[in-house]
Amino acid sequence: MKMTFRWYGPTDPVSLESIRQIPGITGVVTALYTIPVGEVWDLDSILKLRDMVNAAGLEMEVIESVPVHEEIKLGSDKRDALIDNYIQTIRNLGKAGVKVICYNFMPVFDWVRSELKYKTADGSNCLAYDQRTIDGLNPKKQTLSLPGWDESYTKEELDALLARYESVDENKLFDNMVYFLKKIIPVCEECDVKMAVHPDDPPWSLFGLPRIITGEAGIDKLFAAVDSKYNGITLCTGSLGASRDNDLVKMAGKYAAMDRVHFLHARNIKFEKTDDGRLFFNESPHPTEFGSLDIYGILKALADNGFEGYTRPDHGRNIWGEDGKPGYGLYDRALGATYLYGVWEGIKKTK
Numbered sequence: 035m036k037m038t039f040r041w042y043g044p045t046d047p048v049s050l051e052s053i054r055q056i057p058g059i060t061g062v063v064t065a066l067y068t069i070p071v072g073e074v075w076d077l078d079s080i081l082k083l084r085d086m087v088n089a090a091g092l093e094m095e096v097i098e099s100v101p102v103h104e105e106i107k108l109g110s111d112k113r114d115a116l117i118d119n120y121i122q123t124i125r126n127l128g129k130a131g132v133k134v135i136c137y138n139f140m141p142v143f144d145w146v147r148s149e150l151k152y153k154t155a156d157g158s159n160c161l162a163y164d165q166r167t168i169d170g171l172n173p174k175k176q177t178l179s180l181p182g183w184d185e186s187y188t189k190e191e192l193d194a195l196l197a198r199y200e201s202v203d204e205n206k207l208f209d210n211m212v213y214f215l216k217k218i219i220p221v222c223e224e225c226d227v228k229m230a231v232h233p234d235d236p237p238w239s240l241f242g243l244p245r246i247i248t249g250e251a252g253i254d255k256l257f258a259a260v261d262s263k264y265n266g267i268t269l270c271t272g273s274l275g276a277s278r279d280n281d282l283v284k285m286a287g288k289y290a291a292m293d294r295v296h297f298l299h300a301r302n303i304k305f306e307k308t309d310d311g312r313l314f315f316n317e318s319p320h321p322t323e324f325g326s327l328d329i330y331g332i333l334k335a336l337a338d339n340g341f342e343g344y345t346r347p348d349h350g351r352n353i354w355g356e357d358g359k360p361g362y363g364l365y366d367r368a369l370g371a372t373y374l375y376g377v378w379e380g381i382k383k384t385k
């Protein structure tokens with residue numbers, strides 16, 4: 035595997051110099067955060083970012099994310115021009131040596147949690163999801179206040195967007211995704227840039243919005259509809275693992291054998307029992323024994339099926355007094371990287 039680390043660009047409090055000092059890290063996963071969604075990422079800006087990363091002794095071969103405009107997900111008559119822009123961005127990224135683009139196809143919200151600083155027993159804090167809190171939110175009846183999203187949309191914008199999605203069910207969303215991929219994948223093949231869709235987080239419908247990349251059935255359907263190695267996934271263990279219906283060890287092995295896992299997000303989550311049985315989980319330290327997911331089993335299945343792709347420790351907790359961007363502080367992700375590196379070494383050496 036190639037171990038990477040997410041970096042939010044020059045304004046990220048976690049510096050490239052710090053990332054470079056984490057053992058085993060060869061590159062960062064980043065994006066051009068200032069370009070509005072839907073516009074072309076110009077080659078000059080991409081090269082400037084890449085050169086900054088390279089100057090710190092790191093690679094920039096994975097982009098997370100190039101966001102897909104809502105008009106493409108909605109399938110409106112504005113989509114073709116926006117897909118043309120996306121294609122130009124792929125071409126420019128390919129010229130800069132980018133090999134993988136992580137993206138998602140979730141309407142409106144690309145991740146949802148109920149808390150960003152859930153306090154755990156050891157004094158650290160982390161992201162958490164409480165179905166009881168989410169069930170109490172109804173964007174049609176009240177102003178939706180969702181951690182991490184309150185600045186992204188005004189009430190009017192959100193209302194208008196949610197209204198437009200009322201006519202988009204799961205089948206329609208899937209068709210719109212296939213339409214998009216059929217246009218871009220030939221360009222990806224030409225430029226040798228692989229697309230790696232990030233699964234829906236969490237993997238079920240929220241606020242009446244359709245979600246389709248939720249598990250094995252949806253991923254199989256997507257691969258069958260656009261049959262190219264360049265149409266792959268980001269295996270995000272914490273996202274898919276939030277649904278107990280997903281057998282992550284099986285999926286990791288199956289999709290690695292198909293050479294469709296282009297990027298691994300390794301993260302553990304811990305389910306807790308609630309009074310009324312509704313779902314609660316918080317993001318836990320990366321090692322298997324501290325969460326509910328079999329991180330070792332997933333890595334073993336990937337290794338046994340030839341995976342050598344890009345990996346990053348996904349969300350960490352805030353520990354040691356760090357007040358980092360929720361999920362993206364330095365310390366716990368660095369511990370996660372080292373754990374993943376060690377497990378991988380053990381698996382490889384005992385093969």
Ligand SMILES: [Mn+2]
Nearest residue numbers: 270273299348
């Ligand atoms: Mn992820």
